[in-house]
Amino acid sequence: MSERVQSVAVVGRDAPVWLTAAAVQRALGRTGVRVQVVELDSRLSTVDVYAAVPSLASMHRLLGLDERLVLNVCHGVPMVAQRFSNWAKGAQPYFIAYDDEPPPGGDLPFVQFWAKGRLEGLRAGVQEFSLGTACARLNNVPVPAPEHTGLSASYGYHLDAGLYSELAKQLALRLGVEEVGGPRNIHVDGDRIEGIDLADGTQIGADLYLDASGSEARLIGHLESASFESWGEWLPCDRLLAANAPKMPTLPTFSQISAFNRGWIGLFPLQTRTGVVAAYRSNVISDAEVAELASVVARIPISGDAVVSELRPGIQRRPWIGNCVAIGHSAISVDPIDALDLHVTHGCISHLMSLFPATAGDFPEAAAYNRSVRSFGTNLRDFQAAHYLLNGRFDDAFWDGVRDVPMPASLKRKADMFDARAEVPLNDDESFYEQGWVELLLGCGIQPKGYDPRVDSLSDEAHIQKVQQRLSDVSGLARRMPGVDEFLGLEQRASAEVSG
Amino acid sequence: MAAVALVSKIPPSRCRIRLVESDEIGIVGVGEATLPHIKNFNDSIGIDEVEMMKAAKATFKLGIDFVDWGFKGSRYIHPFGIHGSAEAGLGFHQQWRRSVSEGRDWDLEEFSFACMLARDNRFDFPPTGKTTINSTFAYAYHFDASLYSQYLRRVAELRGVTRIEGKVRDVEQDSETGDVRALLMESGDRIEGDFFIDCSGFRSLLLGGKLGAQWEDWSKWLPCDRALPVPTERCGELTPYTRVSAMDAGWRWRIPLQHRTGNGYVFSSRFIDEDKAREELLASLDEPTLAEPRLLKFQAGRRTSSWQRNCVALGLSSGFLEPLESTSIYLIQIAIMHLMSLLPGRRHDQRLVDEFNLRMDIEYERIRDFLILHYHLNSREDSELWRYCRSMEVPDTLERKMRLFSHSGIVEQYKDGLFTPPSWLAVYLGQGLTPAHYNPMADGIPRDRLLGELDELHSDIRDRVDEMPKHATFLARYANSEQASEALLHEAEVRL
Numbered sequence: 001m002s003e004r005v006q007s008v009a010v011v012g013r014d015a016p017v018w019l020t021a022a023a024v025q026r027a028l029g030r031t032g033v034r035v036q037v038v039e040l041d042s043r044l045s046t047v048d049v050y051a052a053v054p055s056l057a058s059m060h061r062l063l064g065l066d067e068r069l070v071l072n073v074c075h076g077v078p079m080v081a082q083r084f085s086n087w088a089k090g091a092q093p094y095f096i097a098y099d100d101e102p103p104p105g106g107d108l109p110f111v112q113f114w115a116k117g118r119l120e121g122l123r124a125g126v127q128e129f130s131l132g133t134a135c136a137r138l139n140n141v142p143v144p145a146p147e148h149t150g151l152s153a154s155y156g157y158h159l160d161a162g163l164y165s166e167l168a169k170q171l172a173l174r175l176g177v178e179e180v181g182g183p184r185n186i187h188v189d190g191d192r193i194e195g196i197d198l199a200d201g202t203q204i205g206a207d208l209y210l211d212a213s214g215s216e217a218r219l220i221g222h223l224e225s226a227s228f229e230s231w232g233e234w235l236p237c238d239r240l241l242a243a244n245a246p247k248m249p250t251l252p253t254f255s256q257i258s259a260f261n262r263g264w265i266g267l268f269p270l271q272t273r274t275g276v277v278a279a280y281r282s283n284v285i286s287d288a289e290v291a292e293l294a295s296v297v298a299r300i301p302i303s304g305d306a307v308v309s310e311l312r313p314g315i316q317r318r319p320w321i322g323n324c325v326a327i328g329h330s331a332i333s334v335d336p337i338d339a340l341d342l343h344v345t346h347g348c349i350s351h352l353m354s355l356f357p358a359t360a361g362d363f364p365e366a367a368a369y370n371r372s373v374r375s376f377g378t379n380l381r382d383f384q385a386a387h388y389l390l391n392g393r394f395d396d397a398f399w400d401g402v403r404d405v406p407m408p409a410s411l412k413r414k415a416d417m418f419d420a421r422a423e424v425p426l427n428d429d430e431s432f433y434e435q436g437w438v439e440l441l442l443g444c445g446i447q448p449k450g451y452d453p454r455v456d457s458l459s460d461e462a463h464i465q466k467v468q469q470r471l472s473d474v475s476g477l478a479r480r481m482p483g484v485d486e487f488l489g490l491e492q493r494a495s496a497e498v499s500g
Numbered sequence: 501m502a503a504v505a506l507v508s509k510i511p512p513s514r515c516r517i518r519l520v521e522s523d524e525i526g527i528v529g530v531g532e533a534t535l536p537h538i539k540n541f542n543d544s545i546g547i548d549e550v551e552m553m554k555a556a557k558a559t560f561k562l563g564i565d566f567v568d569w570g571f572k573g574s575r576y577i578h579p580f581g582i583h584g585s586a587e588a589g590l591g592f593h594q595q596w597r598r599s600v601s602e603g604r605d606w607d608l609e610e611f612s613f614a615c616m617l618a619r620d621n622r623f624d625f626p627p628t629g630k631t632t633i634n635s636t637f638a639y640a641y642h643f644d645a646s647l648y649s650q651y652l653r654r655v656a657e658l659r660g661v662t663r664i665e666g667k668v669r670d671v672e673q674d675s676e677t678g679d680v681r682a683l684l685m686e687s688g689d690r691i692e693g694d695f696f697i698d699c700s701g702f703r704s705l706l707l708g709g710k711l712g713a714q715w716e717d718w719s720k721w722l723p724c725d726r727a728l729p730v731p732t733e734r735c736g737e738l739t740p741y742t743r744v745s746a747m748d749a750g751w752r753w754r755i756p757l758q759h760r761t762g763n764g765y766v767f768s769s770r771f772i773d774e775d776k777a778r779e780e781l782l783a784s785l786d787e788p789t790l791a792e793p794r795l796l797k798f799q800a801g802r803r804t805s806s807w808q809r810n811c812v813a814l815g816l817s818s819g820f821l822e823p824l825e826s827t828s829i830y831l832i833q834i835a836i837m838h839l840m841s842l843l844p845g846r847r848h849d850q851r852l853v854d855e856f857n858l859r860m861d862i863e864y865e866r867i868r869d870f871l872i873l874h875y876h877l878n879s880r881e882d883s884e885l886w887r888y889c890r891s892m893e894v895p896d897t898l899e900r901k902m903r904l905f906s907h908s909g910i911v912e913q914y915k916d917g918l919f920t921p922p923s924w925l926a927v928y929l930g931q932g933l934t935p936a937h938y939n940p941m942a943d944g945i946p947r948d949r950l951l952g953e954l955d956e957l958h959s960d961i962r963d964r965v966d967e968m969p970k971h972a973t974f975l976a977r978y979a980n981s982e983q984a985s986e987a988l989l990h991e992a993e994v995r996l
Contacts, residue, residue: 358908
């Protein structure tokens with residue numbers, strides 16, 4: 001019998017490297033696996049924010065990381081939804097929230113009933129039926145409700161990136177991960193990593209190397225058969241500018257994502273400041289222009305220096321090669337839209353853990369990992385690409401050009417089925433539920449022209465009643481949810497300060 | 501099935517349904533075994549379980565008992581349920597695999613509530629909304645397919661389907677679009693429609709005959725091409741499972757119904773002639789025959805696009821996969837479900853057609869691979885068919901699944917399509933493929949705690965199974981058709 005994997009070296013930076021190491025340590029530390037982190041210089045500065053979809057909460061549960069602690073330490077604010085403005089001419093802003101799916105085997109998805117109602121004159125948009133959206137509009141947080149309306153929603157977080165990375169590091173070290181310092185040289189032989197020379201002159205070797213270095217792909221990118229597939233065709237932004245703005249007087253529980261004529265600008269609220277991010281294409285607008293535009297578009301004063309970085313969306317064709325597994329952006333480099341940065345890291349970790357190699361040496365698990373990560377990444381790409389390719393900003397040269405690019409077939413299928421039947425067929429390894437896709441595609445301007453004919457088996461009265469019921473359940477429940485200040489315990493703190 | 505489903509789920513304002521059928525044309529089904537999805541289907545269209553079971557002389561089914569498949573003398577059950585407790589999740593078999601490495605000599609089957617229930621010929625409903633060990637399974641039925649279809653026909657007519665008796669002479673097509681316009685009947689009648697559903701069996705009158713759908717031949721992987729069904733009396737204890745026994749040139753089924761037992765030999769004409777097959781079949785039966793075996797011919801494969809223009813083919817008119825895993829009725833049912841959600845209006849919408857065909861491609865391919873697995877994964881040296889199947893090249897999609905499992909017991913998962921990881925697991929292990937290693941995460945629990953928990957679960961299953969009634973007793977109380985009731989009650993009394 002071949003030997004077990006006994007040692008794992010994780011190379012990378014910031015939150016991804018520590019989350020990855022912590023996850024492996026937590027699952028396998030007890031079995032004697034040694035996890036060492038080779039840390040690269042941070043790419044974060046004081047302007048950076050992690051906006052994270054709700055999957056991060058399940059990662060925290062897995063790692064035993066308490067939500068309160070995360071929010072307090074990282075100046076966090078719950079992200080109940082994202083609000084998209086100016087993505088189409090004359091259109092109202094729309095939200096993408098994270099409503100939970102009803103248990104399987106029940107009724108047809110509610111969107112079917114909505115779509116029929118809409119075709120017959122219903123005025124309420126699909127947004128009115130989403131608990132997450134209703135909460136976001138009230139700046140409330142959808143915590144688990146005691147009542148059984150069958151409705152619930154999840155939320156993600158806005159976190160200070162530097163503080164969160166430090167928290168992840170402390171957690172990993174407490175779990176037993178070893179920190180061995182930075183690398184001086186990485187030895188590669190064909191498709192294998194042979195060892196790493198460290199800055200202090202020592203050398204380490206491991207049975208398995210994990211590359212959490214981000215889009216730099218410090219390990220996997222140097223292997224002989226590594227090859228990167230660009231998604232620039234569908235995700236056109238190649239520059240990212242990040243800056244700081246003051247704390248918003250009233251904390252919103254959503255990110256604000258506004259398109260402008262040559263890109264988009266996002267606002268991510270924290271308890272102490274507001275992160276501002278702009279994504280754009282360098283050949284249509286300069287960094288300096290964006291820096292000037294940002295405060296105008298975002299209607300918020302920018303303070304201090306802006307930090308610019310490059311974006312190169314795409315995927316490693318084989319994110320696991322030989323003894324090296326790419327995790328997070330080194331495997332799938334996503335666009336900054338939709339708050340998927342840490343989600344990509346989390347998704348890769350999950351796939352790796354369920355396929356964790358049974359033996360060291362050759363790894364038959366690699367093929368399965370490569371397939372899963374690819375379908376996981378492709379689904380995310382399609383979600384992000386829809387914002388761009390289906391934009392409704394006619395007569396803006398940049399956006400017109402983007403709209404002319406043909407959709408990937410997998411996205412076309414979803415858009416077609418939504419247009420024809422108000423249905424979004426989901427693939428394996430999807431991150432968003434159907435409801436998320438529905439909000440996205442409607443926001444992109446696709447109004448369904450048909451619906452599942454089985455909806456018609458409900459009488460008109462029953463149909464109207466069902467729709468009304470849902471409407472009042474959602475608005476009633478959303479109103480009873482705690483406001484963001486109450487949720488964060490800011491009310492008490494404020495009064496304590498006054499009295500103290 | 502299509503007529504009842506459509507009339508039940510789609511209101512008359514949307515479409516009117518007519519059923520064209522001839523009493524002169526017999527049906528292929530002899531005794532049919534189903535999958536648990538049939539219950540969802542029946543429930544969703546408002547079929548009463550007791551009434552249906554009485555009408556179709558149905559019995560309960562917890563899985564399939566495979567005899568002599570991986571090698572002669574082997575036996576395993578593919579259960580309609582999971583292995584281990586509901587909380588343990590998909591990693592349970594990794595823990596079981598570790599316990600074997602630690603020296604325990606037990607089958608994974610002993611941790612499947614459905615398998616243990618089946619082995620003991622017992623049955624009761626799984627409690628709903630619970631996570632106890634006795635809720636870790638689902639069930640299906642064995643029924644007389646012709647009685648089931650008669651029953652559905654009555655329901656369909658009661659619910660407003662117009663039935664037209666007669667034979668189709670020809671089909672009229674639109675000369676420009678190729679759409680089917682009308683059925684021309686032998687009686688001289690002309691039956692028009694906006695949309696046609698072809699349930700004409702192997703003949704595939706509309707789809708194959710008129711629309712010229714291509715046939716994709718899968719017989720190089722699934723070489724069986726003949727079946728000899730024969731009914732026998734019903735004797736012995738009533739099993740809550742189908743038994744399928746490997747034979748030299750194919751396999752033999754045994755399906756217990758309330759009033760008789762369905763049997764048959766599915767074989768490959770490349771490896772045995774009909775007379776020899778008949779001889780082997782008759783020699784192997786447990787019970788006296790009620791009729792002569794009659795020969796059916798088929799070929800494994802499917803028509804590539806079963807929706808073309810304004811016509812969808814269901815069941816045998818769209819393809820055929822051998823009945824080893826009871827997938828025929830499932831394929832009809834799932835095609836109906838997809839059709840209902842994609843049913844077009846008057847205008848042709850190619851997007852709906854493509855979506856339907858894509859979904860059916862996925863269904864067919866996943867079932868195909870699962871069936872091939874049963875043939876390919878064997879170590880039988882005693883006959884040519886089994887040697888051929890072992891050495892044949894299988895689809896890449898299957899090859900990679902087997903490679904992954906044989907290394908560390910990982911079962912590839914997918915969202916769409918039939919057969920979840922517990923099914924794959926049962927067949928991999930049952931056919932003799934034991935993983936070389938297990939997932940290291942299973943080492944996370946201390947050895948003694950793991951073995952203690954497994955011991956406890958093992959005896960819990962045993963105890964709870966013992967409390968369940970015998971299948972025959974339960975059925976007699978629940979849904980016996982009148983003829984069978986006395987015999988069953990008698991049988992139950994004798995045993996009690």
